[in-house]
Amino acid sequence: MAPRHNVRILDGSTFVVSETTGDIEATPSEPTGFFSLDTRFLSKWVLTVNGERLTELSYDDLQYYEARFFLVPGPATHYIDAKLSIIRERVIGGSFRECLTILNHDEKAVDLEIRMDAAADFADLFEVKDEILNKKGEFYTEVEPDRLRLGYRRGNFRRETIISSLEPARYDRNGFAHTIHLEPNEQWQNAIDVRTAALGPGGRELRMGLRVQRRERPALQADLAEWLANAPTVNSEHDHISATYRRSLIDLAALRFSPLSLGGQTLPAAGLPWFMTMFGRDSILTCLQTLPFTPDLSMTTLRILAALQGTRFDDFREEDPGRILHEMRYGETVAFEEQPHSPYYGSVDATPLFVVLLDEYQRWSGDVALVKELEQECRRALRWIDEYADLVGTGYIWYQRRNTETGLDNQCWKDSWDSISYADGTLPPFPRATCEVQGYAYDAKVRAARMAREFWDDPAYADELEREAAALKERFNRDWWVADGGYYALALDPDGRQCDILSSNIGHLLWSGIVDSDRAEQVAQHLVGERLFSGWGVRTLAEGEVRYNPIGYHNGAVWPFDTSFCAWGLRRYGFAEEAAIIANGILDAARYFDGRLPEAFGGYPRELTKFPVEYPTACSPQAWSTGAPLLLLRTMLGLEPHEGHLAVEPRLPVGMGRIEVLDIPGHWGRMDAFARGRLDLHKLA
Numbered sequence: 001m002a003p004r005h006n007v008r009i010l011d012g013s014t015f016v017v018s019e020t021t022g023d024i025e026a027t028p029s030e031p032t033g034f035f036s037l038d039t040r041f042l043s044k045w046v047l048t049v050n051g052e053r054l055t056e057l058s059y060d061d062l063q064y065y066e067a068r069f070f071l072v073p074g075p076a077t078h079y080i081d082a083k084l085s086i087i088r089e090r091v092i093g094g095s096f097r098e099c100l101t102i103l104n105h106d107e108k109a110v111d112l113e114i115r116m117d118a119a120a121d122f123a124d125l126f127e128v129k130d131e132i133l134n135k136k137g138e139f140y141t142e143v144e145p146d147r148l149r150l151g152y153r154r155g156n157f158r159r160e161t162i163i164s165s166l167e168p169a170r171y172d173r174n175g176f177a178h179t180i181h182l183e184p185n186e187q188w189q190n191a192i193d194v195r196t197a198a199l200g201p202g203g204r205e206l207r208m209g210l211r212v213q214r215r216e217r218p219a220l221q222a223d224l225a226e227w228l229a230n231a232p233t234v235n236s237e238h239d240h241i242s243a244t245y246r247r248s249l250i251d252l253a254a255l256r257f258s259p260l261s262l263g264g265q266t267l268p269a270a271g272l273p274w275f276m277t278m279f280g281r282d283s284i285l286t287c288l289q290t291l292p293f294t295p296d297l298s299m300t301t302l303r304i305l306a307a308l309q310g311t312r313f314d315d316f317r318e319e320d321p322g323r324i325l326h327e328m329r330y331g332e333t334v335a336f337e338e339q340p341h342s343p344y345y346g347s348v349d350a351t352p353l354f355v356v357l358l359d360e361y362q363r364w365s366g367d368v369a370l371v372k373e374l375e376q377e378c379r380r381a382l383r384w385i386d387e388y389a390d391l392v393g394t395g396y397i398w399y400q401r402r403n404t405e406t407g408l409d410n411q412c413w414k415d416s417w418d419s420i421s422y423a424d425g426t427l428p429p430f431p432r433a434t435c436e437v438q439g440y441a442y443d444a445k446v447r448a449a450r451m452a453r454e455f456w457d458d459p460a461y462a463d464e465l466e467r468e469a470a471a472l473k474e475r476f477n478r479d480w481w482v483a484d485g486g487y488y489a490l491a492l493d494p495d496g497r498q499c500d501i502l503s504s505n506i507g508h509l510l511w512s513g514i515v516d517s518d519r520a521e522q523v524a525q526h527l528v529g530e531r532l533f534s535g536w537g538v539r540t541l542a543e544g545e546v547r548y549n550p551i552g553y554h555n556g557a558v559w560p561f562d563t564s565f566c567a568w569g570l571r572r573y574g575f576a577e578e579a580a581i582i583a584n585g586i587l588d589a590a591r592y593f594d595g596r597l598p599e600a601f602g603g604y605p606r607e608l609t610k611f612p613v614e615y616p617t618a619c620s621p622q623a624w625s626t627g628a629p630l631l632l633l634r635t636m637l638g639l640e641p642h643e644g645h646l647a648v649e650p651r652l653p654v655g656m657g658r659i660e661v662l663d664i665p666g667h668w669g670r671m672d673a674f675a676r677g678r679l680d681l682h683k684l685a
Contacts, residue, residue: 006032008620009092011065011220012257013037013269013276013330014196016096020056022069022088023047026121028131031273033123034096034161034194038277038331040128041161041196044119047088049073049102049112054086064254064621065220066091084110091217095195102189104182115177116192120161122152124331126339129274137332141173148176157335158199166191198330227253231293232664234633237657240591244629247595251621252286252294259304259328267301271599271622278328278343280305280350281413282623284357289564289627291364292634292664298361299370305354306377308343310384315402316340322384324350326411339406346408348389348399349437351381352444359447362455363641366667371455382448382465385441391431392494395475396438398431412437413562414505414540418547419554420491423500425546428493435488436505438476439512445469446513477516486522488515502526502542504559507566510573520573527566528578535606536589537563538582543603550603550613557615560586560597561624564631571635576651580679583632584653590629597625633661637675641666650675 008017014036018024026033026043034042047054054071061067068089072082083106089099104110127133137154147164148171167190169176180188199205227249234245257269259278269275270282283305287298310323317340326347333339340346355378362371391398401407409417412434420434421427445465453462480488482500489498490505506523509515515523526532531542534550537558541548549556563586570579589612590597599622602613619625633639637659638649646668652659656677663670 006030007059007061007067007069008272009061009065009067009090010254010272010276011092011094012255012266014092014094014096015272015276016042016090016092017273018045020059020069021047021054021071022059022067022090022098023054026123026128028128028133031125031128035125035273035276036094036196037198038125038329038334039159039198040123040125041120041159042118042194043121043123044117046117047071047086047100048115048117049084049086051113051115057085063220063224064250065093066217084112091220093216093220095193098192098194100190100192101187102180102182103187104184107184109181109183112180112182113177114180114188114190115175117175118148118150118161118163119174120150120152122159122332124333125274125329126331126333136336143171143173145171147171154332154336156201157332158197158203159332160197160199162193162195162197164193164195166193224250224253233662234659235662236659238655240595241587241656241659244587244590244595244597245633248626248629249293251596251626252290252297252623255621255623255626256297265300265304266297267304268297268623268627271619271625273619275619275622277330278304278325280324280326281347281353284350284353285561285565286623286627287357288353288360289561289624289631291360292639292666293630295361295365295665298357299365299367302354302358302361302370302374305350306374309377309380310345314345317342317344318346318402318407320345320384320388322351322380322382322388324354324381326350326408340403344407346399346401346403346411348397348411348434349413349440351384351389352397352437352440354378355381355444355448356440359451362451364666366644368455371451375451375456378448378451382444385444386468392433394479394496395472396433396492397441398433398494400430400432414554416553419540420499421501421547422497423546428491428497428499431494432491434491434505435476435480436508436512438472438480439509439514442469442472442476442514443512445472473514473516476514477519481519486519487526488523501545501547502531504532504538504540504562504566507538507562507569510569511565512569513572515573517573520575524570524573524575524578527570528581530605533582533585534558534603536585536601536612537603538566539603551615552603553600553615556603557600558589558603558612559600559625560589560628564628564635567632567635571638576638576649577679579635580651580653583636584656586628586632593620596621597628598622599625633659637661637673639664639673644668646671646673648673648675651679652677653679 016034017032024045033040052073057070059069071086085103087101140151142149150161236242255269256266267283268286270279283301287301310319323345325343327341328343329341334342389397399411446469449462449465452458489500490503491499541555547555567579567583592611598618598620600615600618640647654677658676661673
């Protein structure tokens with residue numbers, strides 16, 4: 001594995017990315033700094049002792065919200081005779097506090113100048129990502145006797161960083177300093193607070209009462225303990241399974257995000273560092289993965305997305321009535337409509353997936369009240385599928401961006417510019433329709449029919465939805481099947497020509513149920529075949545395709561979330577052994593990442609690399625990668641709600657030994673599931 005180059009701690013939408021010394025020196029190409037709500041509130045935070053920079057002996061990122069750095073002055077050659085050591089302890093809970101401890105190991109007293117250089121460029125995260133920092137507002141600095149205030153204003157948009165020290169300090173425009181005297185074996189301690197202010201019209205703080213306000217370490221510890229206690233317990237013969245599960249739960253806790261103006265409710269943010277905000281698709285898919293373990297996330301996600309459902313036609317934001325948002329941002333470029341994310345609706349899969357999650361949540365929780373509460377939002381989402389998403393008139397969901405400046409070209413989950421192509425590698429024209437989205441639409445109609453019949457007292461609507469779903473399935477299996485390959489095309493172009501390449505999207509088709517039963521075995525064999533399955537997971541694009549690249553973002557890399565849905569799809573069609581093969585690969589890969597699966601990793605064959613190769617810019621932690629081990633546990637244990645009860649039908653590989661999942665929540669109360677590995681994957685392979 002490549003070495004770690006920075007330390008990351010986070011709490012919801014607030015995070016710090018620093019060097020392994022704890023210093024922050026922002027660069028154009030990397031999101032280093034202290035961020036909150038899409039703004040960098042510290043771009044420089046450098047500690048020196050007597051003018052010397054510090055070098056790390058070691059560091060610990062103790063929990064997602066805290067880190068500790070052990071340092072000495074000067075370069076590494078001074079380690080042996082170091083007479084001073086410095087400990088930096090950092091806790092983030094909305095804002096952050098840093099505690100300094102300076103220890104004198106010398107036999108004589110020392111006089112020290114302790115200085116922290118501080119600066120804030122107030123860069124919008126989009127500016128950092130695009131490496132374009134062209135601020136149009138005014139910076140200001142206020143040096144006060146007991147604090148340093150760094151600020152930026154542009155019209156009614158104001159952001160401030162307020163720095164204060166427990167021990168008296170000398171503040172100036174570039175930071176603050178202390179002069180201290182230490183006797184032999186004496187130590188000096190200080191606590192530094194860095195608070196943020198997000199001010200709107202009239203100087204009003206926009207985040208009053210929300211989770212982004214400062215939380216102290218005891219509150220953070222208690223919150224995490226409660227989160228872990230409420231989730232099921234996973235025990236296994238092999239520690240890496242339990243450790244990966246616990247790591248996933250902790251990372252999910254870290255990624256909980258509270259949107260502004262929605263009462264402090266939380267849903268999963270997509271991932272650190274670029275996507276610490278609300279994403280419709282990512283939040284929904286993460287909730288589907290984690291439903292048996294953290295069901296409350298699904299309830300709040302559904303309510304929040306319903307509250308922000310599209311109501312009008314807006315080309316800038318690509319909003320339609322009934323459409324579920326893609327992404328919400330709070331930075332300067334959004335405030336001044338230089339970006340459309342307030343919110344931006346350029347996603348074609350979040351809307352059908354919203355309906356899918358509502359039904360799946362009810363099947364697990366028994367929460368009929370929420371299904372009734374969100375009936376109209378569901379109906380509007382289904383109307384969007386039929387009335388606004390079919391841009392070509394063929395009964396499929398298509399996409400073509402209307403915001404030609406900053407909108408997304410590809411509005412499916414594989415949203416990079418070159419992810420959709422023909423077999424010869426050329427890119428198709430727009431509009432485009434990708435296969436997995438049609439599966440989501442089919443599943444949404446089938447599930448909505450159940451809700452209409454059982455909870456909305458509308459059997460006629462249920463019958464209509466079932467007829468539409470059946471027609472979609474028949475049409476899809478005719479138009480998308482690549483007969484000479486034995487799989488479904490990745491996409492169609494507006495003339496109906498197939499993008500006839502083999503991709504991981506076929507696994508999502510199994511999960512949705514749109515695959516004809518007589519074709520399912522061919523699809524299953526592709527998913528575990530050498531072209532798609534690397535030994536660690538399912539490649540996004542099959543080896544041998546023109547655009548295949550093992551470290552291509554959507555053209556050959558392995559995405560753990562993607563593989564987890566492929567496994568779930570295999571299990572749905574009865575291919576439990578094949579599901580176990582790819583689940584085992586991902587869980588093995590997790591060992592090499594200390595239980596924290598990244599957004600993506602290389603699609604190289606397992607026998608070639610012997611370990612999963614890190615993708616250079618992958619988010620970590622990332623919500624739906626964090627959810628992948630939980631969904632794979634559900635899949636291998638065969639956990640399914642069935643007529644108000646929890647059904648358990650385990651199919652585990654021999655090497656996994658015994659696994660038990662205790663206190664699984666649902667409308668059955670709490671139940672336990674036990675399994676022992678009995679599948680010989682070597683024989684299956």
